[in-house]
Amino acid sequence: xxxxxxKSEPDVYGIDDLAAEPDQxxxxxxxxxxxxxxxxxxxxxPGDLAFFYHSNTKVPGIAGIMEIVSTGYPDHTAWDPExxxxxxxxxPDNPRWYMVDVRFQRRLERLIPLxxxxxxxxxxxxxxxxxxxxxxxxxxxxAEWTAILExxxxxxxx
DNA sequence: GCCAACGTTGGC
DNA sequence: GCCAACGTTGGC
Numbered sequence: 001x002x003x004x005x006x007k008s009e010p011d012v013y014g015i016d017d018l019a020a021e022p023d024q025x026x027x028x029x030x031x032x033x034x035x036x037x038x039x040x041x042x043x044x045x046p047g048d049l050a051f052f053y054h055s056n057t058k059v060p061g062i063a064g065i066m067e068i069v070s071t072g073y074p075d076h077t078a079w080d081p082e083x084x085x086x087x088x089x090x091x092p093d094n095p096r097w098y099m100v101d102v103r104f105q106r107r108l109e110r111l112i113p114l115x116x117x118x119x120x121x122x123x124x125x126x127x128x129x130x131x132x133x134x135x136x137x138x139x140x141x142x143a144e145w146t147a148i149l150e151x152x153x154x155x156x157x158x
Numbered sequence: 159g160c161c162a163a164c165g166t167t168g169g170c
Numbered sequence: 171g172c173c174a175a176c177g178t179t180g181g182c
Binding site: 033034035131132133134 | 176
Binding site: 007009055056057060114134136 | 166167168169
């Protein structure tokens with residue numbers, strides 16, 4: 001069982017959108033980065049848990065928790081010319097892009113802002129808080145997962 | 159195989 | 171809206 005953090009822009013698709021889906025389940029499509037593709041295709045397993053991170057918004061931060069409910073499988077939006085994620089170079093016989101299914105678990109009691117995550121010493125090794133990091137999906141160590149959950153009930157000022 | 163140009167991410 | 175940092179592309 002592994003832990004992850006997955007970013008999405010809430011103006012495009014936020015945790016409220018996932019919670020509103022039938023079965024509160026959706027596929028995490030549109031990943032077009034090879035490092036992230038490899039994680040989804042090779043490492044994610046049903047039962048893994050992931051933080052839902054809101055990026056590119058007024059207060060970026062961790063908004064909730066979801067469960068991975070499938071292994072990686074080909075991202076069909078790459079073959080849909082109508083899709084924003086269309087990639088004519090992805091061959092159906094040799095899919096270039098993969099996705100997983102995720103199920104809403106819960107919102108955090110408060111959004112934990114990136115500014116607090118950056119200030120937490122236990123998280124200093126996370127790619128999330130490092131300058132220039134652009135991965136939209138990243139592994140989270142168990143100790144980091146626990147530290148973040150403890151922050152959920154803190155007052156936000158240390 | 160190098161690397162400059164380009165497009166994108168995402169915090170601020 | 172700006173722009174630094176990064177990944178990808180494609181000419182050579």
